[in-house]
Amino acid sequence: MSIPAAVPSSMRRRSYIFGGLSLMAMVILGVTVGPVRIGAGAALREITDRVLPLSVDSGLSEQDAAIIWQLRAPRVVLGAMVGAMLATAGGAYQGVFRNPLADPYLLGVAAGAGLGATAALAAGAGADTLPVAAFAGAVLAVGATYYFARAAGGRRTSATLILAGVAVGSFLAAVQTFLQQQSSDRIREVFTWLLGRLSASTWSQVVTVLPYVVVSLAVLFAYRRVLDVLSVGEEEAATLGVKPVRARLVIIAAATLGSAAVVSMTGLIGFVGIVVPHAVRMVAGVSYRVILPLSMVVGAAFLLAADLLARTVISPGELPIGVVTAFVGAPFFAVILRRREAS
């Protein structure tokens, strides 16, 4: 059996620096790369002029400035928020379930959001009601999972909760498939949504999602030490002064609400919640005090990188971002499985 080595604090520091620099690089690339090329220097001057209390002349035309502010900046900000949220929620789920393969969709967020969106489209609702329907579906699905787990008497064991999540997820997926069959004329729209996209990002989406993401990330960040305590199991955690059932509920609620909010805006973007926390864990160690904050930064950078690929690979067309994250995520996932088997 291979024994994991303790990670020295210098390594953790370097991981933060690397994550921060990657994120900055991705933000700059995100606003400069596209069908209309805008120089990095000009883009930086433009951002400095607008964001910081400094007056700098960027030399950009009004049209280029609009491309930055109306098209690319909201996309970059939304992408960073979605990446940070999914990665952090994934890390928190893995901690609270002590299951390395848990992701933010484990308890039915994805199935619920998918069914909500499909039902809205099937009922002929407009695109603007999609996020509301998806969010409602996600929250209801996780509520149902919790309810069934409790009814089964499994309030105290996370295994029951995961099994209830599987049952609810399968059921909702079946209903969703049925609805898709019934309204095959709108099936394309459903698929577009299911595969995830950042292409139509607007500032109003950013503003809508922001409070959920901020509150959710703040709660998860605050609970990062509690996640370490929960790693000794619920009974021992209780002897150490933590209320495991309540702590788990708070963490799941925060991770679920945040994930549901971003999923309802951008569709189902898979694998971020698994790939990023595991990559962070491999480099920076097993403590959630490091995994959660670092996952926020690396998750944001990872999703912006995936979005860059999504919009450049078949330019001027775009790949769905969920396809890109799955394309990178699935092989990585296989590597993790191999490593787990090896130890």
Add this chain to the structure above:
Amino acid sequence: MARLECRGLRAGYGDHEVLHGVDLDVAGGEWVAVIGPNGAGKSTLLRVVAGTLPARGEVRVTGNPANGIATKYRSRLVAMVPQNPVIPDGMTVLDYVLLGRTPYIPVWGMESGSDLRVAHRVLAELDLDTMADRVLQSLSGGELQRVVLARALAQEAPVLLLDEPTTALDVGHQQQVLELVDQLRATRSITVLAAMHDLTLAAQYSDRLVLLVAGRAEAAGLADEVLTADLVRRHYGADVTILRSPEGNVVVVPRKRTGHPSPRSEGSL
């Protein structure tokens, strides 16, 4: 020194009651061993005292209620070394021992300098200071048991519960761990309640024994009072000889029953 009192403890799992009204007293600084056959409720009793299993009845530490109070305050009074502790993958010894400081840290907070000092002091006391940065998985069974004990001691609780603390250890490490607890009891005035399987070790290290049978305290007292061949036969279904070591300790030795041919004598050819 903290006195532990249990009155009329009833507890179980679902509809199945395991403890049927147990009374138990441990004087401040005393070591009481709970003995009894498998399924008698030893672990259940410790769970109730640790507060991880809801129960009817009272648990008091120096007169103050210790059950039904906030988890955080209870874990400042009672610390537990579980029988099969969960060892988190890849965690370092220091991080693990620091988990013992949780009762003093707000939910959203982090360890302070004083928490770190306590952890380092405990590690030094248990001769673990050179292992602070080692990963738990790299430790031997004996080292691991000391680390789990260190985490419990970092709680700085006056009452220490041990659930079968030596089951997985060889005779040398058994002695080492029990000697350690005995020393700590003296230097830190800790009150110890331990569920113990090995009757001889229980007799040797504890001040008093409580015999738990089918959820009731059947007998309590000094080792020579509780550990009689008759009582052991009745409750464990075992034939034993009770001896005295040269130091005067009670020694319980299982006796091979006659009339059962040994497999070797009836075996091949």
